[in-house]
Amino acid sequence: MSDHAAIQVSGLEKSFGRTRVLDGIDLSVPTGTVFGLLGPNGAGKTTTVRILSTLVRPDAGRVVVAGFDVVRQADRVRGVISLTGQYAGVDERLTGEENMVMMGRLHHLGRAAARRRGAELLERFDLADARGRLVKTYSGGMRRRLDLAVGLISRPPLLFLDEPTTGLDPRSRQTMWEAVQELSKEGVTVFLTTQYLEEADRLADRVAVIDGGSVIAEGTVEELKASVPGASVELRFAGEEDFRRAVDALDRPADSDIADLTVRIPGDGAPAQVKELLDRMDAAGAAVGQLLLRKPTLDDVFLALTGHSTRNEGENG
Structure with missing residues (x-):
């Protein structure tokens, strides 16, 4: 395992019943970078994130996150990561500010410190004016931004974003992209899954293309584009x-x-x-x-590698 890797995955396998979801995944994510896992629905992206964030146990292989084994040292992993999924996980019966303070208290911040950190993040994600409103009155984009803000309350060095802009309008998607870019500049390692080619192209330092539970290509966006004829x-x-x-x-x-x-x-x-x-x-x-x-696009790359688009129908995974 590399001392410079925030995430190191070797031979990762996972099946649900008779369905093989991950079939020997190998990944290495350098610290302080944005790593994009690109693939269609059903490719195994969400399952990979759930294993890396200790929510699901692997069947085989080794996974080390921030220097900790996700099976033997799951509690240590949870202490240094944050996960934002496809659907906002905030409490809609509370206000935006109350969600922030509650999460801060759960991370052992004092009440005053939780309020300060919450106010800072609400301002950062353009939610300060809505801090006193119940979350059930928020739009989808506002909820997703609040979900990301809540996940950053403890300043985690490693952030998992599982298709964070699915279903968002263009303006909300742009806001999320800007937030990810700012976090990357601050040295946060971001592991991003997406089926949006433009998203991976814009945000990721490196991209792995996954299909059918296997990594079929990996490299920088430009390296992947250069591997496909068509310029x-x-x-x-x-x-x-x-x-x-x-x-x-x-x-x-x-x-x-x-x-x-x-x-x-x-x-x-x-x-x-x-x-x-x-x-x-x-x-x-x-x-x-x-x-x-x-020049070839990431869509061209995916089509050349798999024979189909990233928008294939299938179960989330």
Whole structure:
């Protein structure tokens, strides 16, 4: 096990009845990073988080979180982590402020310290104006932000976020993303599960792609994108005549579409390639209206690796 890893997983297996959910997972999460576990519903993401956060015992393998074994030292693990799941776990019969103070007291903060820390977090998550309202009057996005705030009351060094933005509107999702980025800057290790490709692309330092209970790829977002063919240069022309001149000037355009006057040429968009293409268009008298560089997305990566989208139907897992 690495001394620099906040989470180290080796040979993790888990079955429920005859259904194998995790089939030999290996993961290493460096301290102070955001690690994204990406996959469709039913891939095993939530089960992985539940094992890492001591809620479910593994069938086989070894899991070490913050230096503690999740089976033999579960209490020690629970003392250094926080978990925010897909659904807010706050008490809707209490106000936002009362939820914060209650959780602070459960973490052995004095009443005054719990109030100070709660007020700080409510302000941070744009909930200060609603601190005296019952949580049952909160919107879904407000509840999710309060859930995250409650989980940070004890300043945990390691945070598990299990699909934290599922069902949120774009504004609430943006707020959650900004919160995660701020926590990462403060040195908190964040383990994030998601089926949203944009979320993993924006937040994660490293990503593991999981499908059918197995990790099928791991690396930085850029490394994963670079592993998939499909980069191209897209030229869009001002008129049909320019488009036809461009097609004639190119030996083999990979893809041309007269409907939107666009030609796509395979390539990485390096300066030499772009210059050569523009020189060729200029010589052919084809006026280029717009040039775009297209790189593979995480969706392309997932499709290439699994043959299906991250939005496959299935049971949560």
